[in-house]
Amino acid sequence: MTTGLDDEVVVVGGGVVGLTTAVVLAERGRRVRLWTREPVGRTTSAVAGALWWPYRIEPVARARAWALSSLDVYEELAARPAESGVRMVEGVLGETGLDEVAAWAASRLPGLRATTAAEYGGAGLWARLPLIDMPAHLAWLRARLLAAGGAVETRAVAGLAEVDAPVVVNCTGLGARELVPDASVRPVRGQLVVVENPGIRTWTVSTDPVSGEMAYFFPQPGRLVLGGTAEEDAWSAEPDPAVAEAIVRRCAALRPEIAGARVLGHLVGLRPARDAVRLERASLPDGRLLVHNYGHGGAGVTVAWGCAREAASLATR
Template identity: 60%
Template sequence: MESDVIVVGGGVIGLTTAIVLAESAQRVRVWSRDPAGDTTSAVAGGLCWPYRIEPEEQAVTWSLHSFHVLSELAEAPDETGVRLVAGTMADTSGWDMGRWGESVPGLRAARAEELPDGYEAGFHARTPLVDMRAHLPYLERRLAAAGGVLERRVAVSLDEAGREASFVVNCTGLGARDLVPDPDVRPVQGQLVVVENPGIDQWFVAAGGGAEETTYILPQPYGVILGGTAREGAWDLTPDPGTAEAIVRRCARCHRGLAEARVLEHRVGLRPFRSRVRLEVERLPGGALCVHNYGHGGAGITVSWGCAEEAAWLIVAGGEATRRPTGGRPG
């Protein structure tokens, strides 16, 4: 297949970027080393809320666009894996609510009865909650329906992709550390526990600032995701039993039924954190134009559609524009 664009990376960032391009009549191939189910995206809890991502102001713009796209997808939850679920964000330290707080429909201060013991303030909202087990296959089907092609292929270099297409989009996440290379990309390890649902129908999160230990409870169709950790620089993907026990204890203080809930699964993922998301154009040595779209930290799902639109615009503009306001698809 001849291609206009090769997207390197098959997680949520790569797939959404490829979809926007393919649905804009671009001939797109995605090179992915791993099946989508083996990417960091598959481990994510799936809540649409900005977390551990910079620059903050631009992240809000990307997040709000993604919020609206995901809300539309929530109209068909069985197909897309996206539902609108109410919940409470109890710890917002280190984050200026700003436009996010003003723009999310129905977001308000949490009432006392919505906050577990030990939490004095927070915000309540109905937001998209994404089941990544269903959502990633949906994205792959949507890409195929738009004419895009997904290939299981390892990119030795970005210039290798540039020899096969005029445009390359680098959505390799943590892999960009070696592929670019970019030493500013580093892992923030997150460990989760999945348990049977004892009757929880709302999400709860307390994960402010740069804390290494967080608390979040995310009800999914297959169980409840309990978290978590945010350990910068940790590369280990092996679940730690002591950490898992501590996660369950923290979450059980918020919902007592979780203390006895049967454990279904342990997960560990590495968030691809960077001091600032890299969403910009670079000319590769061979002449192809490369749009970098990586470094989204713990907010890959939250900003996925907003960043995809901006990356696609840079492709359509041929690199002549450095950035445009997110919203609407390039034509």
């Protein structure tokens, strides 16, 4: 490994993918600076659900490998939930059968079983998966990066070529649309409603087989997060009251006690979708090494550690 200034890396993007990539690089001995346009707690990642599952991400085979690599880490972090924000929680994956999971994850997810008709109205699967409290987890990642000698700088960039380091790692998510530029990156808008938890301890993810509408709820510390939507090419970050009402109604159809829960807030996040994740080496115009790590759709937290490890290896010249 090189030393000195040649060993410096700037990671651009302060969401979960950028933070995790910076952590892996710093803990491998690299001098790392993380550039983030918004404070870490105000990135798109901060409003994610966030259940570990490879949702809306391509290519499927690579995404599953990244997800399983990340699962190893989250299972370890779940031993310290108050610190890391990660817990292992049981819940129901609706419209999912054992055969869909057996080929890639069943051996890693003990306790998988089909739901009964009394437990869920359609085909479903009980699973114990990592559920991440994102504000807590992002703060923990930031602290871990600083502890490893990294630095966090709140600054915007107009182009990747202006980043002053021998190696640049692009984890800008939706920002890559302008910075690369890459017009294939597009938003998939997700709206959430946060309510007081009426005593729900398990999560559920459900998709209406006719309309395709989603309903999900995740018990997070001090709140219950309700979702959701997946609106392609929608840029508005403002919550829509009618959409919020529909989300509560769909979730209450699954658990009636949700109907009377007091609303604590509304959240909107724009998932950085792409036909396929871009995780590869490239070059800046002056020949410096550039590593792209973006386009993770709705699965950034699910694949963060697997992608970070691969990106860190690509960032070695």
